[in-house]
Amino acid sequence: MDNQVSNLRxxxxxxxxxxxxxxxxxIRVDKVVFxxxxxxxxxxxxxxxxxxxxxxxxxxxxxxxxxxVRRLADDNxxxxxxxxxxxxxxxxxxxxxxxxxxxxxxxxxxxxxxxxWLEYAEPSNPEVLPRSICERDLxxxxxxxxxxxxxxxxxxxxxxxxxxxxxxxxDEIFDALEAQAALAAKYADLVGYxxxxxxxxxxxxxxxxxxxxxxxxxxQSD
Numbered sequence: 001m002d003n004q005v006s007n008l009r010x011x012x013x014x015x016x017x018x019x020x021x022x023x024x025x026x027i028r029v030d031k032v033v034f035x036x037x038x039x040x041x042x043x044x045x046x047x048x049x050x051x052x053x054x055x056x057x058x059x060x061x062x063x064x065x066x067x068x069v070r071r072l073a074d075d076n077x078x079x080x081x082x083x084x085x086x087x088x089x090x091x092x093x094x095x096x097x098x099x100x101x102x103x104x105x106x107x108x109x110x111x112x113x114x115x116x117w118l119e120y121a122e123p124s125n126p127e128v129l130p131r132s133i134c135e136r137d138l139x140x141x142x143x144x145x146x147x148x149x150x151x152x153x154x155x156x157x158x159x160x161x162x163x164x165x166x167x168x169x170x171d172e173i174f175d176a177l178e179a180q181a182a183l184a185a186k187y188a189d190l191v192g193y194x195x196x197x198x199x200x201x202x203x204x205x206x207x208x209x210x211x212x213x214x215x216x217x218x219x220q221s222d
Contacts (some may be wrong), residue, residue: 016188018080020195028202065173066148072180074144080183090134097128104192143175
């Protein structure tokens with residue numbers, strides 16, 4: 001029994017790590033690039049028209065974002081997603097105990113752990129994570145991803161006959177991703193993996209902006 005519990009916990013931590021490093025980190029870095037691109041575009045009216053190239057960039061980035069929302073909401077048993085992590089914890093919620101959660105933190109971090117347990121499990125401070133908390137969080141995940149998932153299924157992955165023109169504002173997509181990242185961080189912490197609960201802290205090490213300071217079209221010599 002102890003080996004089964006240990007294996008399950010390792011599986012949870014592996015899932016959390018992949019969500020953080022392979023999905024959310026990509027979203028964080030891409031957002032830094034996109035935000036800088038939009039600032040460059042907004043600051044220079046001379047490059048705003050014709051808008052064909054910019055519409056192409058915006059369209060491709062928007063498609064990528066809704067695909068990421070869909071990926072984090074995926075319930076395929078072979079996939080890594082916030083939905084799969086949360087659902088697995090729900091099925092085994094009694095393994096997430098207050099005692100084990102506090103002991104998983106270093107002594108100097110115990111005050112943080114006590115505070116977070118109250119936040120995760122709510123003020124009743126139960127000895128194990130309530131199933132109702134997981135069920136509520138799964139419903140939140142379903143709701144925040146619903147519109148993006150429909151758009152992917154009917155307009156991107158397939159050309160559905162029932163399709164109609166659908167648009168999602170960037171702010172709505174970012175809000176959905178932010179909610180997914182927050183819940184990913186919550187369940188990652190509960191299973192022993194710490195990660196940022198946001199998509200707003202990306203970092204890009206290369207000076208890619210300098211590419212825009214160079215002429216892109218070189219006239220052909222005769």
